[in-house]
Amino acid sequence: MGEAIAFYTIAAFVLGFAVLVVSTKDTVHSVLFLVLDFLFVAALYVLLGAQFLAAIQVLVYAGGIVVLYLFVVMLVNLKRPPETYEDPNRRGKLGFALSAAVLIELGAIAAIGYARPAPALAPPSAALPVTGNTEEVGWLLYTSYLIPFEIASMLLLVAMIGAIVLAKREL
Amino acid sequence: MVDTFLVPLLKIVIVLNATLVSVTYMVLLERKVIAWAQSRLGPMRVGPYGILQPVADAVKLMIKEDITPVRADKWVFTAAPIIAMVPALIVYAVIPFGPEVSLFGRQVTLYITDINVGLLYVVSVASVGVYGIILAGYASNSKYPLLASLRASAQLISYEVAVTLTLVSVILVAGSLSMVSIVRAQESAGVWFAFVQPVAFVIFFIGGLAETNRAPFDLPEAEQELTGGFHTEYSGMRFALFFLAEYANMIVVSSVATTLFFGGWLRPFPNVEALAFLDLIPSWAWFLLKSFVFLYIFIWVRATLPRYRYDQLMRLGWKVLIPLAILNLVVTGIVKVILL
DSSP: OHHHHHHHHHHHHHHHHHHHHHHOSSHHHHHHHHHHHHHHHHHHHHHTTOHHHHHHIIIIIIIIIHHHHHHHHHHHTOOSOTTSSOOTTOOHHHHHHHHHHHHHHHHHHHHHHHHSOOOOOOOHHHHOSOOSHHHHHHHHHHTTTHHHHHHHHHHHHHHHHHHHHHHOSOO | OIIIIIHHHHHHHHHHHHHHHHHHHHHHHHHHHHHHHTTOOOOOSSSGGGTTHHHHHHHHHHHSOOOOOTTSOHHHHHHHHHHHHHHHHHGGGGOOOSOEEEETTEEEESSSOOOTTHHHHHHHHHHHTHHHHHHHHHHTTOHHHHHHHHHHHHHHHHHHHHHHHHHHHHHHHHTOSOHHHHHHHHHHHTSOHHHHOHHHHHHHHHHHHHHTTOTTSOGGGOHHHHTTGGGTTOOHHHHHHHHHHHHHHHHHHHHHHHHHHSOTTOOSSTTOGGGGGGGGSOHHHHHHHHHHHHHHHHHHHHHHOOOOOHHHHHHIIIIIIHHHHHHHHHHHHHHHHHHO
């Protein structure tokens, strides 16, 4: 009961801030709502007992990536009021239709998922030789999910090298 | 009921108040020590030897006019000092001031909570604190604060990498992310991690100086170039919040350094029986004493060293400290694998 109340409260905050992110006129305010949104997502992780993920969520997203967003937004200085001119390439109706389609799809998935009995999940911690939040995540990353993990790190490395090459044309 | 709500609440109240009082007295200590270093007397008027100066300062800051610039972004301008202050205070939730002791016939732990990702919590909360500085500079809508806040956040982000890497090598040695377990690991190893990880400690301390914007890395507050730094446009209590946050962060860095590298609440040489008489001093007093030494070094460094130039600061961070921290991490990993 208490958990359900906490979940719905936090979920309402997550969705509310998400709406504010896309609806606020001021870009900097929009980025700040994104930070709040990430903090509430971290709260959801805590509710699920995934403290490690929550801390990483705050550290990487709220504390790292969004700081860079904020830098960019502050430095490009969008002082012009956003809707003063009509962009000819803008397809408002198409966007609306696409997001409606995604929403219907998600709703259908949720409805079907509720109708069907949930597949019995093997308790993952029973198979793991380690206990504790951090240890379990680490164990899974380096055993079951080794290849996706390594591919993700390769992707980051490629992005890093690409950024350096773009920034320093004559090395 | 008492154990789940009352005791933690009491601990939170005590820790918060103790922190705020020690922050105000840190300001006095800093003024005094720097005055002595420069053959001056420092504050002498309010109370004997100026010991009531923090009270006078607090009253002055509270009754000062609170100005919001006309062109400022009002909401963000108001929120920025709060965003700077809150992370500096909630970090204390995981700092272990002592082990479990019996107090009034009840077993009480001398820390608010011990979560299994304690160290990660400290790092992630501290990483949110940078928003206070960036937003203060942005919301003031004034050129010097903006420049200062850009400097400050670039500096914070750069040094955060090096500091976090040193923490990882400590985690490797201790085998845990919990602050209490890290102290216990030092107890069972019979040695402070400062001697196991000297390189990590030096990088951590330099990074700590840079992350708290302290001399010799106090470029965001370089008066000659930037008037007052990112809080130029702030006055009264809002300015005071930034000031308090800076000192609260110094106390955080000192406490974390004590916990990770100097045995937390343990007495010196915890494995030598002949020194058992040192246990007459309670464990929390050892913790406070060690943290105080670090705070004193913070002030001492400020009185001694000139300020870095900006390019020197960035070179030190990216080309010296980060490679050194990575090297230290790799060596620690290899040694750990060989020894096991």
